[in-house]
Amino acid sequence: MIIMKQNQKILEQRRHAELLGLFGEHQQRRQQALAVEAGLQQVWAAVAARPQPQELMLYTVDGGAAGYDTKRDELHPVSQGASPSNRVG
Numbered sequence: 001m002i003i004m005k006q007n008q009k010i011l012e013q014r015r016h017a018e019l020l021g022l023f024g025e026h027q028q029r030r031q032q033a034l035a036v037e038a039g040l041q042q043v044w045a046a047v048a049a050r051p052q053p054q055e056l057m058l059y060t061v062d063g064g065a066a067g068y069d070t071k072r073d074e075l076h077p078v079s080q081g082a083s084p085s086n087r088v089g
Contacts, residue, residue, distance in 0.1 A: 058082060060076060
């Protein structure tokens with residue numbers, strides 16, 4: 001009876017040590033996952049902060065779309081003043 005209790009106690013101690021080890025591994029993996037998530041959030045924030053490309057449409061005096069062969073004096077007055085640095089938005 002005493003030997004059985006001693007064996008049971010030894011098994012309980014081993015199981016306890018095993019569980020502590022597994023918990024430690026879990027905590028380490030969790031910390032690594034949190035670090036990866038924080039890094040991804042920083043990358044996402046940097047990407048979101050970048051200016052997004054915008055399309056600039058130019059129109060002629062008659063209201064048609066301007067092309068590469070359109071001369072500046074053929075552009076609508078609003079389009080004459082438009083440039084990438086003057087864009088709104």
